[in-house]
Amino acid sequence: MTSNKKWRIGLYYILLLGAVMAGTMLLGVVTVVVFKYFGVIRSDESGYSIALVTTIVISVLVTFLAALMLGKNIITPVTKLSDLSQRVAKGDFNATLDAKSYISEIQTVIDSFNAMVKELGTNEALSNDFVTNVSHEFKTPIAAIEGYATLLQEKSLSEEEKQEYIEKILYNSKRLSTLTGNILLLSKLETQNIITDKTWFRLDEQIRQCILTLENRWSEKGLNFNIEMDEVWYYASESLFSTVWTNIIGNAIKYSKEESTIDITLEKGVDFVTVTVTDEGIGMSGDTLNHMFEKFYQGDLSHRSEGNGLGLTLVRRILDLCNGKAEVKSQLGVGTEFMVYLPADRAE
Template identity: 35%
Template sequence: MKINIKFDKSEPLTVHWAVWFYILILVNSVMAFGLITFLEFDMSENNAIYMLAMIPCMGLVVGAAIIRIIRTLKLRMKKISDGINRVAEGNLEVELDLNHSGEYRDMYRNFNRMVRELKNTKIEMQNFMNDFSHEFKTPITSIHGFAELLQEDHISEEDRKQYLQIIAEESHRLALLSQNTLLLSKLDAQEVITDKKVFDLDEQIKKCTILMFREMEKKEITLNMELSPVKYFGSAELMHQIWMNLISNAVKFTPHGGEITIIMVSVGDQITVNISDTGIGMDERTIKHIFDKYYQGDSSHATIGFGLGLSIVKRIVDLCGGDITATSAPGLGSTFSVVLKAPVHRSKNK
């Protein structure tokens, strides 16, 4: 249930406080001028008393206006203070009403945006814990179950090999999950890349495709590559993570007999790498969240994944000072474009 913090309808319309002060000063100046003028030209007792009586009236008008202004400002500050207290207590359904927020409108808007971000983060974390628990519990259960079966004496040699294969595969899944989680935590805490060196970026991408060759061969995927020879100055280990994640994703979501195309061009100090596939594609909602931590476009878990791979890629690209975008449509495949803006060196001996 959403909690709205609203202003009392009896509050005055928002007017810039400088205008109010200007009007007050103008009115009181006119009244003071009239008071002095009358006292100078007509010093009769009645007029003097009448004019002198205007002085406290002027003070009351100014005092009442200032009190009203201060009360309104305090009320508006109290609204955001109450909202902060509720958020501190764990209530993320708070929303400040922007009507009559006056000069605090930007503060209220930013507060509402902050609460929405906290709420989205909380939801993402809850989804991650559910997915993580599911992915973590399943292989452990399989390993435990098949390990117990291996202890029995009556199983055949064929079944024993099959059980050992399953244990090996599930162990690999656990290792991969742990590795990705630790890597993402490390990257989140990292601000500067230190282990930089010059290496052949095109050769690195070729090696990554070779590592995925067996998987592509199983699905009879055609690989097309056009790679400009480029020497890049950066972290070879982190760049390897980028290409392996993007290529493995392309293989994972490309159907039997599909195609994967990798194109790298270098213009000046900018490298662009496009990795395209003829896979299942993504809708607009998935594209919008594809780089979010713990997000999985395939909520059915039909494909193996943890929702961490593209988050890792995005973080590495950001650390390199580059950019990554995704274009796709359901049934029409996907293209991931990585733009590296760090200094590069063209290879002359290719």
């Protein structure tokens, strides 16, 4: 009996194409090539149809799972980012994305977006606080000036009362002038990264001159000074450093007890030039120490009688621009030690 079956060498393969979709977005195309076997096969063999059906089912499942994974890790976070971006654009800085993605690049975008929104919210809060505080600080001396000026219009006032009101008007005028100057200077320094008006000057002589400038304030309280300073030439902005010493020494005078002593030292070391101002004043609480360099912060009630809370903010910013730093130690009822460290490579 003669067989009619024909044999040939051949290769069975199936080429499948599948579109990977996520919503209405085409993410890509999956191409699946399935080789059944290579060898001698019968020309009338029909078993390949089973392989074809099996491969189609597997391909559809793989494509579906791929679409789910890609949709969860790409499309969903991106869609949420788009919606949240519109909320942020309208001023909602509480809009954060808590989605997670196994794709590192997408997760980086999510983390960066959340960090950006947090920073914008912080800046917005600081801006609002700044405006509120500035308005309050301006309102206080202006109201005082207006009040005393109104009282001066009364004809029944004695000369002593008139003089008292005039002095209070002058005091609040100076306070207003100082506040305006500090705000303008701080605004300038916050947008400045390089100091251009550097020159060589005697640091020790500048500190002595600052003490003399403040003589009216410390002589009224009967304060004494112990001064030990090395002769140091320094290369920096002379005007900005004058602001630093005026604020630091001014605070030491302001919060010192009457007839107490203020110690001031200036030492040139290998790495730093160190200026230390120590008073025997009322001291500061731990909470005040933690916030003393913040804008408009005036600490506990004992530190709110004068000033506007900008002086030490200016000090910190100026020192930052000069690569310097400040450290403060204080104890309530004992006094405060303020240390300024300046890079020694700019000193001679």
